[in-house]
Each structure stands twice: as structure tokens, then as C-alpha cells.
Amino acid sequence: MNRRSFALFIMPSVSIMTFLMVIPLVTTIWLSFTGLLLRDLDSAPFVGLQNYREVFADPNFWRATRFTVVFVVITVPIEIMLGMTFALLLDRVQRFRSIYLAAILLPFIVTPVVGTLLFRNLFSRGGLLSWLIELVSGESFVIDASNVRFLILLHAIWQVTPFAFVAIFAGLQLLPQERVDAAAMDGARFWSSFVYVTLPHLKSVLFFVAIISIMDSYRVFDSVFVFAGSRFDDSHTLSVYNSVEALDAKIGRLGKGHAIAVLTIVGIFVVLIPFLVRSYKEQIAERT
Amino acid sequence: MKIKMGINRVLALTAACALVFGACSSGEEAAEVTEAPVPEVALASEECAIPVSEEAVSVDVMGWEFPSITQYAAELKECEAANYTFNVQFLDSAEAQNQINLDLATGTPTFEMVQGSNQFILELAQKGLLLPLNDLIDKYRDQFALDKIPQGMWDLVTVDGNIYSIPMVANSQHLFYNEEILTKLGLTVPTTYEEAIAMCPKLIEGKYAGFQMMLSADWAWQIEYDNVLGSMGVKPIDDTTGQPNFNSAEGVKAAQILSDLASKCGGKTMGTYSTDDVQNAFQTGEYAIGHLWASRAAAMDDPEATKAEVLGKIKFAPALTAGTILGAPAYVDGYAIPAKGSVDAEKIFLAMLGATDEESQTAAAKFGGVTRDGVSNPEGPRNGEALSVSTSKGRGADQTHPAAGIYRAEIGKALIKMLNGVSAADAIAEAEAAYIKEATAQKLLS
Numbered sequence: 001m002n003r004r005s006f007a008l009f010i011m012p013s014v015s016i017m018t019f020l021m022v023i024p025l026v027t028t029i030w031l032s033f034t035g036l037l038l039r040d041l042d043s044a045p046f047v048g049l050q051n052y053r054e055v056f057a058d059p060n061f062w063r064a065t066r067f068t069v070v071f072v073v074i075t076v077p078i079e080i081m082l083g084m085t086f087a088l089l090l091d092r093v094q095r096f097r098s099i100y101l102a103a104i105l106l107p108f109i110v111t112p113v114v115g116t117l118l119f120r121n122l123f124s125r126g127g128l129l130s131w132l133i134e135l136v137s138g139e140s141f142v143i144d145a146s147n148v149r150f151l152i153l154l155h156a157i158w159q160v161t162p163f164a165f166v167a168i169f170a171g172l173q174l175l176p177q178e179r180v181d182a183a184a185m186d187g188a189r190f191w192s193s194f195v196y197v198t199l200p201h202l203k204s205v206l207f208f209v210a211i212i213s214i215m216d217s218y219r220v221f222d223s224v225f226v227f228a229g230s231r232f233d234d235s236h237t238l239s240v241y242n243s244v245e246a247l248d249a250k251i252g253r254l255g256k257g258h259a260i261a262v263l264t265i266v267g268i269f270v271v272l273i274p275f276l277v278r279s280y281k282e283q284i285a286e287r288t
Numbered sequence: 289m290k291i292k293m294g295i296n297r298v299l300a301l302t303a304a305c306a307l308v309f310g311a312c313s314s315g316e317e318a319a320e321v322t323e324a325p326v327p328e329v330a331l332a333s334e335e336c337a338i339p340v341s342e343e344a345v346s347v348d349v350m351g352w353e354f355p356s357i358t359q360y361a362a363e364l365k366e367c368e369a370a371n372y373t374f375n376v377q378f379l380d381s382a383e384a385q386n387q388i389n390l391d392l393a394t395g396t397p398t399f400e401m402v403q404g405s406n407q408f409i410l411e412l413a414q415k416g417l418l419l420p421l422n423d424l425i426d427k428y429r430d431q432f433a434l435d436k437i438p439q440g441m442w443d444l445v446t447v448d449g450n451i452y453s454i455p456m457v458a459n460s461q462h463l464f465y466n467e468e469i470l471t472k473l474g475l476t477v478p479t480t481y482e483e484a485i486a487m488c489p490k491l492i493e494g495k496y497a498g499f500q501m502m503l504s505a506d507w508a509w510q511i512e513y514d515n516v517l518g519s520m521g522v523k524p525i526d527d528t529t530g531q532p533n534f535n536s537a538e539g540v541k542a543a544q545i546l547s548d549l550a551s552k553c554g555g556k557t558m559g560t561y562s563t564d565d566v567q568n569a570f571q572t573g574e575y576a577i578g579h580l581w582a583s584r585a586a587a588m589d590d591p592e593a594t595k596a597e598v599l600g601k602i603k604f605a606p607a608l609t610a611g612t613i614l615g616a617p618a619y620v621d622g623y624a625i626p627a628k629g630s631v632d633a634e635k636i637f638l639a640m641l642g643a644t645d646e647e648s649q650t651a652a653a654k655f656g657g658v659t660r661d662g663v664s665n666p667e668g669p670r671n672g673e674a675l676s677v678s679t680s681k682g683r684g685a686d687q688t689h690p691a692a693g694i695y696r697a698e699i700g701k702a703l704i705k706m707l708n709g710v711s712a713a714d715a716i717a718e719a720e721a722a723y724i725k726e727a728t729a730q731k732l733l734s
Contacts (some may be wrong), residue, residue, distance in 0.1 A: 038393055039415040039690070054729070115376060125560055142556045145708050230506040230701040231559070231708065249389035250411070250697035251726060 013286045025265075032259040038252025051259035052076075061260070063234055064241035065267070067149075071237060072217045072271065075156045079213055080206065082157065083164025086192075091172045101169075108162035116223045119155045155223045158218060164209045171205035172198070211275050218268050238264045332370030336363070336642035341371040342586070345635050349374060349623070350388050351403025352381040354583050355655035356457045357621065360403075365644035374638055382507065392417040397626040400636050405446040406620045407686040411693050413452045419625040420450035424637045432641045436660040440499065442687050443509040444620050453622035456644040457583065458657035460616045460682060461515065462674040463605040464570055464588070465577040466598065469496060481516060481545045481610045484577075491576055494633075498553030500578030502566045503707070506700030509546070512579070513703055514540040515607065515615035518683025525723075526698070530691040530733045534699060535720040543703060543712035545610060550707055559707040573598045579607065579615075582678070583656040585671035604674035607682060610729035616682030620659060691723075691732035 001009075024203060032051055034044035055061050085106055093100060107115055122129040123143055133141040143151060183193045199206075221239040228235040230244060238260065246257035318534070331337045349364065351357060361376045367376060379387060388402045392412060404412070412418045425434060441455040466476055473494045478484040488498035502508045517524060517539060524534040533539065550558055561569065567584045569575040571594040586604040587593055607616035623640045625633050642648075649658040653665035657675050664672075686692065702719035706712065727733050 038389065041393055041395070076403075125565075135422060140556055142560050143558075229704075232703045233701070233705075244701070248697055250693035251385050252415075252693075253726070253729070 001227060010138065014087065024052045028258050031255060032262045034255045034258075036254040036258070038249065038254055041254075044255070047255065051096055051256045052263075054256060055259055055263065060233060060241060060245065061238075064236045064238050067235060068218060068220075068237040068267070068270075071153065071156065071220060072214055075217050076210065076213045079161045079164045080168075080209055081157070082161045083166075083168050083209070084202075086161070086165045087169040087172055088177065088198075100104070104165055105162045106241050107159045108166070110157065113222050113226075116155065116158055117225045119158065120131055120151075120226055123151060142229065145232055145234075148227055152223055152227050152235060155227070156217065156220060159223070160213060163216075167209045168202060169275060172200045194208055207275070211272065214271055214275070215268060218265065230284070233239050238267065300722070323526065332367060332642070335647060336367035336370060336639075337645065337647075338367060338370050338638040338642040340369075341635055343371070345372045345631060345639075345671045347372060347374050347400040347631065347636060347639060348398060349376040349401045349403065350384055350399045351376075351378060351623075352384040352390070354377040354581075355586055356583055356652045357403065358614050358656075359652040359655055360456060360623075360643055360648065363648040364639060367639050367642045370639070370642070372635075374639075382505070386593050388412070389417075392626045395628055397629055399626060400629055400631045401623050401625060401640065403623050404453075405459075405623065406455075406622075407696075409445055409453050409624050410447055410686075410688050411448045412624065412692055414688070417627055418452045419633055420452060421454070421625070422451050423450075424634060425451055425454075425661050428637075428641055432645055435659075436646070436662065438589070438659070438661060440618075441620055441659045444618065445622060445624075447688060453620075454640055454644050454653070455622045455659040456649065457619075457621035458659050458675070458679065459581060459621060460607070460657075460675055460679045461511075461579055461581055462607045462616060462671065462678040463577065464575075464580045464585070465603055466570070466573065466575075466601050467603045468601050469494070469576040470730070473576075475590075478608060479606075480596060481519075481549070481608045481615070484608055485545070485548050485552055486578075486598040491553075492555075496576040497555055497557060497569070497574060499549060500554065500558060500561075500566060500569070500575050501580070502561060502563045503546070503550060503554065503558050503704075504565075505559050507696070507703045508563075508700075509703040509706075510700035511617065512546055512615075512698045513542055513699060515617060515683060516545050516610050516688065518617075519607075519609040519613045519615035520611040520612055523687060525687060525689055525691060525695050526734075527687060527689060530694070530727060532720055532723055534695070535716055540713050540716050542610065543706070543716050545677050546703065547706045547712045547715075568593075570602055571595060571598060582669075582671055582675040585669035585675075586655045589637065589669065604671035606677040614678055614682045616678035618679050618682060618685045654693040672693035681703065689732075691727040691730070694726045694730070694732070695723050698726065 030045065031105050033046060033048060035047045035050070036044040055146065064107055088106070090097060090100055110118070120143075121127050123141065124130060125140070125142065130141040179197050179201075180193060183197045220237050220242070222235045224235065224240045225243065228240065233244070236244065242260040242264070245251070246253040246260060335540065347364075349361075352360075357378075361374075361378075364374045364376060378384070385404070385408055388399065388404070388408075389398050389412070392402070393415070397417075402412070403619065409418065413731040429435060437455055441458070442451055445451060445453040445455055456609045463477065470477065473490055473496075475487050475490060478487060478499075484499040486488050491498050501512055503512060513534075514524060517534060520538045520542065522533055522538045522542075524539075525532050534542075557565075557569070563581065563584070566575065566578065566580055567587055570578070570580070570588060571590075573595055574682050585604060588598075591599055594602075609615055621643070625636050625640075629636070634637045646660060646663060649660050649663045650665055652658055653663055653668045657668060659674075686696075700721065702710075705718075706715050710718075724733070
């Protein structure tokens with residue numbers, strides 16, 4: 001394919017990417033250096049690094065950064081492990097498979113904010129799980145500082161595990177049966193077969209699931225916003241910190257909000273760099 | 289993913305707006321109306337007495353719902369006979385306010401009409417996001433008997449002489465109490481916050497919840513705090529300079545009163561119940577006494593939603609005080625028109641008039657306070673006197689200084705942490721530091 005044809009083929013996607021990603025990103029970076037306010041959108045005075053200085057000096061920013069990292073580190077491995085477990089179990093089931101599949105996917109199908117509200121209602125006063133806890137412990141259960149982080153993590157695992165499950169399950173369907181049979185004939189038991197046959201086959205799927213899950217976890221918003229609100233600000237993630245400290249309509253510090261958004265993007269890149277480097281090296285290796 | 293989309297939308301919309309800065313017009317747009325007398329034209333219906341539009345008019349409305357507002361939304365639907373189509377959307381109040389703010393800030397709003405309280409409407413107006421309605425009001429004043437709305441109501445939606453809404457719901461807060469339970473426990477209706485806190489041990493001993501109010505959201509803490517502070521005659525910030533008054537000894541005392549209410553009366557439910565939950569708790573007999581929005585009074589007589597043993601037993605009394613003024617706000621709700629909208633403002637305004645005229649307000653009076661003199665509904669709630677006294681002797685409307693929004697955000701965020709054990713003094717200190725930092729950064733203090 002000559003360069004001209006190549007350019008024509010990629011032009012639509014490059015144009016769309018430029019319009020939807022590059023221009024907003026560049027604009028966001030530029031606005032992060034301005035004092036843009038919601039109540040005065042007609043002027044965006046250049047303020048240099050002031051927004052960044054303000055954010056870096058705010059202990060709430062560092063607290064939100066810490067909890068965001070903790071959130072990613074805890075939820076992503078658990079989601080992948082649970083997704084893998086469910087996928088392996090369902091792979092062995094033939095009867096009622098579609099029913100199990102639908103049941104496992106349910107948290108992923110429900111509109112996220114609806115799922116979050118339903119999940120919260122389970123633990124609210126009068127909710128089913130809160131009632132059960134009360135029944136067992138004899139004490140009324142309310143969401144408070146001692147359990148709000150746990151509930152946020154639990155909700156994330158409940159909601160995102162189906163994504164890991166469905167990707168891994170799809171990968172398992174492509175695993176050639178003869179490889180599994182050959183391993184069995186060589187005397188491999190479940191664990192050996194899993195480690196030496198299944199896992200290598202799923203490597204690229206797991207890589208994909210990990211990257212998407214990390215990005216998704218890093219920018220988590222709805223569950224934290226719903227569970228923590230303003231009351232539990234030590235459980236805020238970076239997205240919620242941005243919403244509460246800058247983008248709240250009553251405050252309307254859009255310049256500062258853009259600075260936090262830029263720092264969030266930088267944070268995602270820092271977390272993803274090891275994965276991206278590894279992916280690049282693998283692609284180069286495959287070509288050579 | 290609605291909320292995630294909200295965040296993305298903020299970034300995308302502001303980025304897009306920045307790109308077209310050059311094209312964004314500045315300054316307020318005045319309503320374009322002619323001085324010509326109103327022509328005699330066919331009216332849509334008796335329920336919505338506005339002229340039938342020659343071309344179809346589509347109106348997207350955003351707001352938040354309570355019984356009176358539901359009725360006004362139904363009144364808007366009646367105006368579809370005038371060749372209008374209304375798409376009325378309701379969200380949770382905080383989310384609706386965020387959506388409206390973001391939509392209007394783009395400069396090309398998709399909502400043709402927004403609904404809100406006077407506090408919210410004035411915040412939008414101060415950002416230049418709403419259309420002043422003075423000319424339109426003058427034009428239709430006689431035809432729709434707008435003088436029946438008292439000047440005090442208009443003042444609540446006016447900034448610098450510009451009127452931004454037609455007041456349609458009169459609202460405040462006052463006491464709700466179950467007379468039978470109080471009599472059984474030998475308790476009398478309190479008039480001060482101190483008395484309310486003092487009655488809690490006896491209520492709790494009698495297996496009832498202590499004195500209650502909705503304090504599960506930061507904005508609710510702000511309103512209740514303003515009530516207590518206002519009842520002492522103190523305004524949270526200076527009307528002219530924006531300098532804080534809430535950091536005074538009275539400010540800390542007001543926070544301490546709320547802290548005591550939460551710790552000595554609230555129990556676990558105070559930090560978790562929404563306004564709907566508090567209303568339901570009265571309707572089921574869980575709550576014996578508390579402070580609630582007047583707009584919730586009609587529900588107490590709803591036999592489908594109120595337990596038979598409670599029905600008719602919830603009484604109403606004026607709000608509490610910590611000084612000489614009642615701890616009750618003066619609120620009105622109304623519709624407003626975004627500036628820079630794409631639909632003819634006069635057509636939108638006519639729909640507002642049709643949905644809030646005397647006939648509409650009479651229907652809405654069944655569910656709560658209305659704004660026109662002499663309008664009532666025989667099936668209306670029994671809280672008329674409590675509402676009237678609380679409003680007339682209360683702390684009045686929220687402040688309109690440009691920094692007031694920042695104050696409200698910061699005080700709410702700080703005070704709600706008292707539920708986690710933060711002291712009143714620390715909460716006020718935190719709010720003061722955050723307010724001064726943010727208001728200074730936005731150059732709003734003088």
C-alpha cells in the first residue's frame with residue numbers, strides 16, 4: 001500500500017481522534033494554566049502554574065491520590081482473579097450456561113449509576129443487607145467512616161468483575177481443545193494445565209483486561225461520589241476530589257479543575273507505563 | 289454512565305467553549321419584546337390561557353421534583369394545546385443543579401426552561417446565565433394578574449432590579465409533630481433549639497426518635513446552619529464585602545447547636561435519611577417531632593402514603609429559634625429562561641405564565657404554598673399558619689453576594705463532618721479557611 005492510500009485510509013479515524021481526543025486534551029492543558037471561572041466564561045486569564053501549585057499544596061489532593069492508588073491496587077487484581085475463577089467454572093458447565101452467564105453479567109449490564117444506587121440501598125437503613133447484618137449482629141448498620149471504604153471497594157469488585165469474566169471467558173472459548181487434551185495425555189492435572197496451557201493462551205486477554213481495569217479504576221467516580229459524598233472526604237478518589245473541590249457549580253474553578261484533570265491523566269500514564277512498555281516490546285519482538 | 293459522563297461533559301464542554309471564545313458574545317442579552325399591545329388571538333384552553341403558537345414550540349425543562357412542582361409540570365403539559373411540546377426532566381436536586389449549570393455555561397443551552405429555588409436562580413443570574421424578564425413581565429402584567437404576586441416574592445428572584453423568574457411555590461421550614469405521642473410523653477411543643485435538644489432524652493426513653501431534621505447531605509447542613517445563625521440575627525457573610533461572619537462566636541454556637549442535635553437527638557438515622565425518608569418517617573410514626581420543609585405537609589394527610597394510626601395526627605408549628613428570629617428560610621421556586629436560548633423567549637415566557645396562572649396556582653395549592661394573594665385550595669395542607677409565621681418571622685432569603693455560593697459549598701462540606709465527630713469549632717475553622725482561600729482566589733472579597 002502506498003503512502004497516499006495509507007493516508008486516505010487512516011484519515012477518518014485520525015480526524016475523529018483529533019477532534020474528540022487531541023483537541024480537548026490540548027485545550028484542557030491550556031485551560032489548566034488559566035483562571036477560568038464558571039461564573040465568567042468570557043475571560044480566561046493566564047495564571048501560569050498557580051492552579052498546579054494550589055493543587056499540590058492541598059493535602060486533600062494527596063489523600064485522594066493515595067486512595068486512588070489503593071483502589072487500583074486492591075480492586076484490579078481481585079477483579080481479574082474472580083473473573084478468571086468464574087470463567088473457568090463456567091467453561092466446564094454446559095447445562096444452564098446461558099442463565100449463569102446472564103446472572104454473572106448482570107452487574108455489568110445495569111446502568112452504572114443505577115447499579116451504584118441499588119448497591120447503596122442494600123446497605124442503607126431498611127436495605128436487605130443492612131437488615132441481615134442487623135439480624136446477625138443485633139446492632140443497626142449504617143454507612144460510616146469505618147466501613148465506607150470497604151463498601152466502595154466491594155462495589156467496584158461487584159461491578160467490574162463481570163467485565164474481566166466475559167473477556168477471559170471469550171478467550172477460553174478460543175483455547176484449542178487439542179492442546180488441553182494433549183496436556184491431559186501427558187499427565188497434566190488441572191493446575192499444571194492451567195499454568196502451562198491456559199494462562200499462556202490468555203496472556204494477551206489478561207493484558208487487555210488489566211489495562212482497561214486499571215484505567216477504569218483510576219478514574220472511578222460514581223460509586224465514590226454516591227457512598228462518600230462530602231462527609232467522608234478521606235475516601236475521595238481524584239475524580240471526586242476534582243468534582244468537589246473545583247467543578248462543583250457553587251465553586252466553579254474550571255481552571256483548577258482542568259489542572260486536576262491533567263494531573264489525573266499524567267497519573268494514569270505513570271501507572272500504565274510499565275504495561276505500555278511491555279506491550280511495545282512484545283510487538284517489536286513479534287515483528288522480528 | 290451518567291455521573292462519569294457528567295465529569296467528561298464538564299471537560300469537553302468547557303474545552304469546546306474555550307475554543308469558540310471568540311464567537312461567544314459578552315454581556316447580558318435583554319429580552320426582545322415589542323411595545324405593541326397584546327393582540328386579540330385565540331387562546332389554547334381554559335387551563336392554559338395563552339395564544340396558540342403558529343409554529344410548533346419544543347421546550348426542554350430541567351428541575352427537581354416535589355408535589356407542588358409535579359402539579360406545575362402537569363400544568364405545563366396542559367399548554368401543549370397551544371402547539372407546544374414539553375419534555376420535563378427531573379433529577380435529584382443537586383444533580384439537576386449541576387446539569388443546569390453546565391448546560392447553561394456552554395452558551396448554547398439545550399434546556400429552554402429551568403426550574404429552581406430563588407437561591408439557585410439568583411446564583412445562575414449572577415453568572416449571567418439567565419434572561420431578565422422585566423420587559424415581558426410588564427407586557428403581560430395585567431393580562432395574567434401578576435400584581436397578585438406580592439413584591440416580597442418578586443424581590444426573592446431579583447438581582448440589581450432584574451427579575452429572573454415568576455415565583456410559583458412559596459416554601460419554608462417549620463415544625464412537624466405527632467401530637468398524640470408528645471401528649472403521651474408529657475412533652476410540649478418546643479419553641480427554641482435548646483428546648484428541642486432538652487426533650488430528646490424523654491423521646492428516646494419512650495422508644496421514639498429524638499428531634500429530627502434532614503442532615504444527611506452537605507447542602508442540608510448549610511441550610512439548617514443558616515437557619516440557626518439567622519435566628520440569632522447574624523448573616524453568614526457580609527452583604528457588601530463578602531467577609532465571613534460565620535466565624536464569629538455566634539457562628540460556632542450555631543454549629544454547636546446542630547452538633548448537639550445530631551449527637552443527642554439524631555441517632556444513626558440523622559446522617560442517612562434523605563428529605564423523602566424524613567417525610568416517610570413522620571408518615572409511618574417513626575418520628576414524633578422534627579423540622580421539615582413546608583412543601584411536605586400535604587403528604588401527611590395522604591391516606592395512601594400515611595399509616596392509619598398517624599393520619600391526621602401530625603400537627604405543624606412555627607420553626608425554632610436560637611434568638612429572636614425564627615430559624616426558617618424564605619424560599620420560592622419558579623421557572624426561569626436561560627440566556628442565549630435558541631427558542632423565542634416570549635413563547636417560553638407565555639408557557640410559564642400559562643402554567644403558573646391563578647387556575648394553576650389554585651390546583652398547586654392542594655400540595656403546598658403558592659405565591660398569589662388570595663389563592664387557596666380547600667384540599668390544601670393544614671400548615672398554612674405555621675408556614676406563614678415561619679416565613680414572615682424567619683431569617684428571610686439566602687444571601688446573594690457573589691461569594692455566597694462558595695460559602696454555602698464550604699460550610700456544608702465542613703459541617704457534615706460533625707457527624708464523624710469533628711467539633712463545632714474545628715468545623716467552622718475549616719469552613720472559614722476554605723472559604724477565604726477560595727473567595728480570595730476568585731477575587732470576591734473586599
